Amino acid sequence: MAGVSAATVTRALSTPDVVRPATRDRVREVAASLGYHPNRAARGLITGRTGNLGLLVPDLANPFFPSIVKGVQGRAHEADHAVFLADTDEDPAAEAGLVRKLAKQVDGIVLCSPRMAEPELRALAAEVPTVLVYRRVPGLPSVTAEFLDGMRQAVSHLIALGHRRIAYVAGPRTSWANRERVRSLRAVTRRTGVELVEMGTVAPQFHGGVSVADRVLAAAVTAVIAYNDLVALGLLHRLAARGVAVPDDLSVLGFDDIPLAEMVHPALTTVALPKEEAGQAGVDLLLHLLDSRKAVRRDLPTQLMVRGSTGPAR
Amino acid sequence: MAGVSAATVTRALSTPDVVRPATRDRVREVAASLGYHPNRAARGLITGRTGNLGLLVPDLANPFFPSIVKGVQGRAHEADHAVFLADTDEDPAAEAGLVRKLAKQVDGIVLCSPRMAEPELRALAAEVPTVLVYRRVPGLPSVTAEFLDGMRQAVSHLIALGHRRIAYVAGPRTSWANRERVRSLRAVTRRTGVELVEMGTVAPQFHGGVSVADRVLAAAVTAVIAYNDLVALGLLHRLAARGVAVPDDLSVLGFDDIPLAEMVHPALTTVALPKEEAGQAGVDLLLHLLDSRKAVRRDLPTQLMVRGSTGPAR
DNA sequence: TTCCGGTCTGAAAACCTTTTCATTCCGCGT
DNA sequence: ACGCGGAATGAAAAGGTTTTCAGACCGGAA
Numbered sequence: 108m109a110g111v112s113a114a115t116v117t118r119a120l121s122t123p124d125v126v127r128p129a130t131r132d133r134v135r136e137v138a139a140s141l142g143y144h145p146n147r148a149a150r151g152l153i154t155g156r157t158g159n160l161g162l163l164v165p166d167l168a169n170p171f172f173p174s175i176v177k178g179v180q181g182r183a184h185e186a187d188h189a190v191f192l193a194d195t196d197e198d199p200a201a202e203a204g205l206v207r208k209l210a211k212q213v214d215g216i217v218l219c220s221p222r223m224a225e226p227e228l229r230a231l232a233a234e235v236p237t238v239l240v241y242r243r244v245p246g247l248p249s250v251t252a253e254f255l256d257g258m259r260q261a262v263s264h265l266i267a268l269g270h271r272r273i274a275y276v277a278g279p280r281t282s283w284a285n286r287e288r289v290r291s292l293r294a295v296t297r298r299t300g301v302e303l304v305e306m307g308t309v310a311p312q313f314h315g316g317v318s319v320a321d322r323v324l325a326a327a328v329t330a331v332i333a334y335n336d337l338v339a340l341g342l343l344h345r346l347a348a349r350g351v352a353v354p355d356d357l358s359v360l361g362f363d364d365i366p367l368a369e370m371v372h373p374a375l376t377t378v379a380l381p382k383e384e385a386g387q388a389g390v391d392l393l394l395h396l397l398d399s400r401k402a403v404r405r406d407l408p409t410q411l412m413v414r415g416s417t418g419p420a421r
Numbered sequence: 422m423a424g425v426s427a428a429t430v431t432r433a434l435s436t437p438d439v440v441r442p443a444t445r446d447r448v449r450e451v452a453a454s455l456g457y458h459p460n461r462a463a464r465g466l467i468t469g470r471t472g473n474l475g476l477l478v479p480d481l482a483n484p485f486f487p488s489i490v491k492g493v494q495g496r497a498h499e500a501d502h503a504v505f506l507a508d509t510d511e512d513p514a515a516e517a518g519l520v521r522k523l524a525k526q527v528d529g530i531v532l533c534s535p536r537m538a539e540p541e542l543r544a545l546a547a548e549v550p551t552v553l554v555y556r557r558v559p560g561l562p563s564v565t566a567e568f569l570d571g572m573r574q575a576v577s578h579l580i581a582l583g584h585r586r587i588a589y590v591a592g593p594r595t596s597w598a599n600r601e602r603v604r605s606l607r608a609v610t611r612r613t614g615v616e617l618v619e620m621g622t623v624a625p626q627f628h629g630g631v632s633v634a635d636r637v638l639a640a641a642v643t644a645v646i647a648y649n650d651l652v653a654l655g656l657l658h659r660l661a662a663r664g665v666a667v668p669d670d671l672s673v674l675g676f677d678d679i680p681l682a683e684m685v686h687p688a689l690t691t692v693a694l695p696k697e698e699a700g701q702a703g704v705d706l707l708l709h710l711l712d713s714r715k716a717v718r719r720d721l722p723t724q725l726m727v728r729g730s731t732g733p734a735r
Numbered sequence: 736t737t738c739c740g741g742t743c744t745g746a747a748a749a750c751c752t753t754t755t756c757a758t759t760c761c762g763c764g765t
Numbered sequence: 766a767c768g769c770g771g772a773a774t775g776a777a778a779a780g781g782t783t784t785t786c787a788g789a790c791c792g793g794a795a
Contacts, residue, residue, distance in 0.1 A: 112745045117783055127743060147526055148462035148471065149781035152750045157462065159526075162506075167491045168680065173481040180481075180508045184519075189526065192476075192506040194494050205498075212461055212473075212503065313684055340684050347686045366482065367681050370627055370654050372661045426775050431753055441773060463751035466780045 109137040120145065160393065161191045161209040161216040161235075163202060169311075170365040171335070171382065172219065175240060178386020179217055186394055188214075199223045203231060210235040214397055217389040218242075221282040238393040240385055242283050248395075248402040250388045254284075257378040257409030258291035261332060261360055262299060264376075264411055269420035270330040270358065272302040274323050276342070278311040278334035285311075285334055288362065292332065304328055309338060316341020324351065329358065329420040336361035336368050336377055343371060343416065354418030364412055373415030381407040423451040434459065474707065475505045475523040475530040475549075477516060483625075484679040485649070485696065486533065489554060492700020493531055500708055502528075513537045517545060524549040528711055531703040532556075535596040552707040554699055556597045562709075562716040564702045568598075571692040571723030572605035575646060575674055576613060578690075578725055583734035584644040584672065586616040588637050590656070592625040592648030599625075599648055602676065606646065618642055623652060630655020638665065643672065643734040650675035650682050650691055657685060657730065668732030678726055687729030695721040 109116065111134060118126045119134035126134075137143075151157035162179050164172040176192065183190045191209055195202045199222040206216060215236035220228065225244055231237055232247050239249035265273060275292055278285035289305075296303040304326050309315030316338035323331050323342065333339035339361030346353055353359055353373055361368060364379030388405050396402060423430065425448060432440045433448035440448075451457075465471040476493050478486045490506065497504045505523055509516045513536040520530060529550035534542065539558055545551055546561050553563035579587060589606055592599035603619075610617040618640050623629030630652035637645050637656065647653035653675030660667055667673055667687055675682060678693030702719050710716060 113782075114746080114784080115744060118744085121783085125743075130743080142521075144522070144525055145783095146466075146781050148465050149750085150783070151462050152460075152466065152752090152781080153783045155750085159505075167487040167494075170484065170487075170680075173484075173487045176506070177481045177508055180506060181510070184507070189505050189523065190507075191473075191503050192490070192494060193498070193504075194491055196495070208458075209503065211458055313680075344684060344686055366484075366627075367684065370658060370681065371685055372658055427752075428754080428776080429774060432774085435753085439773080444773080459753095460751055463780090464753070466751080466782090467753045469780090 108141065109134045117145075156214050156397075157212060158188050159191055159213045160188050160390065161193065161206070161213040162219075163193050163195060163205060163209075163216065164219045165195050165202075165221065166197050167194045169337070170367060171363050174365075174382030175219060175386040175389075178383035178388075179390055180386070181383070182387040182390040186390065188390075188394075195220075197222075203227060206231050206235065206237075215393045217386070217393055221284050222279070236393065236396050238389050238396065240389045241380075243404070246402065248392045248404060250385050250392060250405045250407065252380045252385070252407045252409045254287045254409065255291040255294065257362075257380070257411065258288065258295050260409070260411035261378050262292070262295045262301060264413060264417065265330050265332075265358065265360070266299060266301060268330075268358065268417060270301070270328075271420070272304065272328045272330075274304045274306050274326050274328040274331040276306045276316070276319050276323065276331060276333045276338055277308045278315075278338070280308055282311070288334065306331075309334070311335055311338060313337050313341040313344070316343075317345045320345030320349070324349070324357070330360065330417065331357065332360045332362070334362060336363045336365045336375060339375055339377065339416075340367060340371060343373075343375070353416050356421065358417040358420070360417055368412070369414060376414045376417040377412050379410045379412050381409070422455065423448045431459075470528050470711075471526060472502050473505060473527045474502050474704065475507065475520070475527040476533075477507050477509060477519060477523075477530065478533045479509050479516075479535065480511050481508045483651070484681060485677050485694075488679075488696035489533060489700040489703075492697035492702075493704055494700070495697070496701040496704040500704065502704075502708075509534075511536075517541060520545050520549065520551075529707045531700070531707055535598050536593070550707065550710050552703050552710065554703045555694075557718070560716065562706045562718060564699050564706060564719045564721065566694045566699070566721045566723045568601045568723065569605040569608065571676075571694070571725065572602065572609050574723070574725035575692050576606070576609045576615060578727060578731065579644050579646075579672065579674070580613060580615060582644075582672065582731060584615070585734070586618065586642045586644075588618045588620050588640050588642040588645040590620045590630070590633050590637065590645060590647045590652055591622045592629075592652070594622050596625070602648065620645075623648070625649055625652060627651050627655040627658070630657075631659045634659035634663070638663070638671070644674065644731065645671065646674045646676070648676060650677045650679045650689060653689055653691065653730075654681060654685060657687075657689070667730050670735065672731040672734070674731055682726070683728060690728045690731040691726050693724045693726050695723070 119131045160183050180190050193205045217238050219240045243249045309319050320342045361375045361377035364377045368375040368377050433445045474497050494504050507519045533554045557563045557565050623633050634656045675689045675691035678691045682689040682691050
């Protein structure tokens with residue numbers, strides 16, 4: 108329609124500087140009027156780049172992940188990439204299969220996989236460019252947060268409020284995030300001389316918090332730090348039902364800062380982890396990896412959000 | 422490697438019945454050992470089917486949508502399709518553009534678009550097979566819920582508790598869901614003789630509920646129905662801050678049944694809309710549309726979840 | 736005038752499948 | 766013995782791009 112060959116159309120659209128301005132404008136004009144966009148599948152066939160990214164999350168129903176998805180999605184679109192989303196339903200076994208299926212159709216993968224074993228992750232990363240989010244494996248590009256610093260902020264806050272004996276409700280033992288949190292917490296409490304009571308592991312969900320609340324109450328602590336906000340909310344729920352005043356009788360502190368945290372009453376004091384930013388950083392690192400073959404690591408800052416669920420120790 | 426032509430490989434893998442068993446087995450064996458999977462982009466080039474679906478949601482941060490995404494995602498994977506996800510950030514203007522970009526790479530689109538104008542939707546649907554979720558447009562395939570029945574359940578529940586004067590806090594006027602809810606509610610209250618006080622429109626979010634709470638309180642009603650759960654939670658939050666007892670002084674009723682609804686205290690009575698099921702149905706309808714060119718409509722049942730936020734009228 | 740270099744454009748190959756059409760081979764009926 | 770039909774396979778085209786290579790054209794230098 109523009110009276111030029113397909114080759115010139117390609118050049119006019121993707122490398123405009125090499126075609127004569129008059130021709131270029133004519134081609135682009137015609138293309139626009141026809142609503143023509145290059146077929147990305149055909150392009151991918153020859154360039155080897157599909158312009159697609161894969162994103163794997165363990166469970167969208169966990170309010171932590173939609174924010175990450177949002178970040179990935181937004182940044183990917185800015186970089187003119189589309190996003191394949193897969194939810195593994197908390198099944199680490201299914202993850203590898205999903206990644207491999209996706210692998211053929213994407214340039215790279217942003218992987219949120221708190222549970223998958225490290226060797227498996229390495230194997231996957233060798234097959235398809237991969238960036239880990241909220242998971243660190245030596246040698247692989249990853250986005251995480253400064254857990255240690257967040258934990259330091261949380262404990263300092265509690266100490267300032269007069270707490271000296273603190274419980275920790277742990278998440279799944281196999282989860283990397285939980286291991287990190289435990290490690291940080293132990294380090295911080297040892298350094299500050301605070302007494303730490305570890306309550307054992309619960310499901311990282313609302314009902315996990317509900318189920319452990321009575322044991323926390325029996326542990327004679329003045330404050331409790333939960334593995335994440337969902338668990339903290341479960342604690343709050345059960346404590347309210349038992350008539351325990353928060354924060355007067357017990358201070359409750361969460362981790363993540365999911366949107367619900369400030370919607371409940373009392374609002375939850377929590378260590379905010381960057382979520383949307385982590386998603387964006389994941390995409391940045393992935394694109395960087397694709398361009399330069401360099402695996403980078405990024406550690407994002409955390410921030411204690413002081414709300415109503417923590418107060419002076421009795 | 423199997424000593425046969427590419428044509429035979431294709432046949433052995435996708436139409437096994439037309440190749441001699443011995444050959445077929447040999448080919449499949451070699452394919453497996455090589456980890457060979459047909460390149461879907463190349464296949465799409467010739468078959469015209471990509472095996473990909475698009476999914477557009479207005480805002481993943483709204484807890485209503487992750488469940489839908491989960492449903493779409495799960496069912497699509499069962500049908501061996503991958504899912505492109507796009508979040509439009511509540512920007513109806515951007516939606517059309519996103520759909521068109523996605524259109525070339527997918528067989529069809531599952532579209533959650535409460536705001537987009539009807540003509541625009543029709544135009545889009547003419548360009549690419551589209552199924553609407555929680556939106557009804559005559560002639561287009563769509564998945565919705567029985568709002569009228571849900572509203573009937575809600576109002577009957579309130580009537581049974583002795584409520585006779587009920588407030589409704591509306592969502593965006595341009596939203597299809599809000600229009601449906603208002604329409605249903607008016608019909609039900611007219612029929613039952615309940616007095617309906619319409620409080621006007623708020624943002625369909627937590628802060629929307631917070632901001633309207635005092636006006637509801639001044640309206641001298643004994644119960645309030647909110648456009649959705651987020652607004653209802655905002656109401657609860659502000660009411661708690663004002664020292665109003667729920668449900669003793671005021672009953673609060675939501676819509677959607679997002680996961681948070683049962684995490685707050687008191688837990689929120691709400692009309693549950695099928696979310697994951699809606700996503701699954703969306704995929705089913707889309708695949709049906711692709712196969713048979715027939716546009717179907719599906720109406721899913723709603724279910725009142727009675728929890729702690731509603732009680733007898735004073 | 737000739738030749739050179741540079742700029743712009745077109746032809747053709749390549750990417751990886753699937754599908755159509757043709758070919759080969761075999762067994763069977765006449 | 767011949768021909769026919771059916772089954773199995775291969776060759777080649779097609780799908781929509783991008784890239785490489787070659788060619789056309791033009792201006793300027795020798």
